[in-house]
Amino acid sequence: MLSRIAVADDLSTRIEEKIHDLCARSTCILSDMQRLILNEGDFAGAEGLLARLRDLGEMRLFLKDLDQSQQATEDAIFAIGSETLYAAYEKLCEVKTESILYAIGSNFGDIRTVERLIPLKLDKSEMAYASADPIASSKVLIGLEHYGSLLTCYFHAHPGNGSEANHPSSIDINNHTRLEAGNYCTVGGIFSRDGYLRFFTDKMAFRIIISGKGVKRVGADLWKLTATEDVSVH
Numbered sequence: 001m002l003s004r005i006a007v008a009d010d011l012s013t014r015i016e017e018k019i020h021d022l023c024a025r026s027t028c029i030l031s032d033m034q035r036l037i038l039n040e041g042d043f044a045g046a047e048g049l050l051a052r053l054r055d056l057g058e059m060r061l062f063l064k065d066l067d068q069s070q071q072a073t074e075d076a077i078f079a080i081g082s083e084t085l086y087a088a089y090e091k092l093c094e095v096k097t098e099s100i101l102y103a104i105g106s107n108f109g110d111i112r113t114v115e116r117l118i119p120l121k122l123d124k125s126e127m128a129y130a131s132a133d134p135i136a137s138s139k140v141l142i143g144l145e146h147y148g149s150l151l152t153c154y155f156h157a158h159p160g161n162g163s164e165a166n167h168p169s170s171i172d173i174n175n176h177t178r179l180e181a182g183n184y185c186t187v188g189g190i191f192s193r194d195g196y197l198r199f200f201t202d203k204m205a206f207r208i209i210i211s212g213k214g215v216k217r218v219g220a221d222l223w224k225l226t227a228t229e230d231v232s233v234h
């Protein structure tokens with residue numbers, strides 16, 4: 001079995017190669033843009049290429065962030081795409097009461113991905129409290145093992161707006177204590193109704209890396225979804 005350091009080094013090399021590849025692609029796009037503008041006067045075409053260039057730039061920054069995180073820390077690292085966060089926010093805001101979404105993913109070295117959302121059957125759903133049906137919850141967890149997937153994250157939403165509306169309650173922390181005791185390496189995420197998202201654990205140190213657009217970091221474990229006006233909230 002490869003050591004943690006060997007896996008980290010291998011991943012770092014692959015990230016470096018990918019960044020190099022992205023740089024080469026960016027250079028090609030730049031020269032294409034130059035040609036379009038100077039030789040063909042095609043400003044619309046050049047603008048399209050500029051959007052691609054920006055995407056590549058964002059991807060490079062994300063990969064650098066990923067590389068530094070996995071080299072510099074022993075914390076559990078969770079990588080999440082903004083699209084998944086918006087999907088979770090939208091789903092949770094469909095109802096006024098609390099509900100819970102499990103999110104599953106995989107391990108890549110020390111990095112856990114958060115990829116697919118699974119709605120969870122609740123035995124209680126009130127304005128400020130939701131608890132998962134324990135049988136339904138166990139079934140989901142057993143089902144994940146069958147495919148080698150992992151519960152990497154779970155989300156719920158609190159009533160209220162603002163960055164202070166989504167601190168974990170004592171019930172939230174107690175639930176997470178049980179997950180940590182069961183060796184689930186997972187992180188909880190709580191939305192406010194206006195799109196603040198706070199991640200939490202009980203004792204496990206963690207880091208979150210968010211890729212994609214529309215999510216801004218506003219605190220240590222706090223992010224804001226910046227395009228919530230596009231999401232229908234009830």
Ligand SMILES: [Zn+2]
Pocket residue numbers: 156158168169172190
């Ligand atoms: Zn809560």
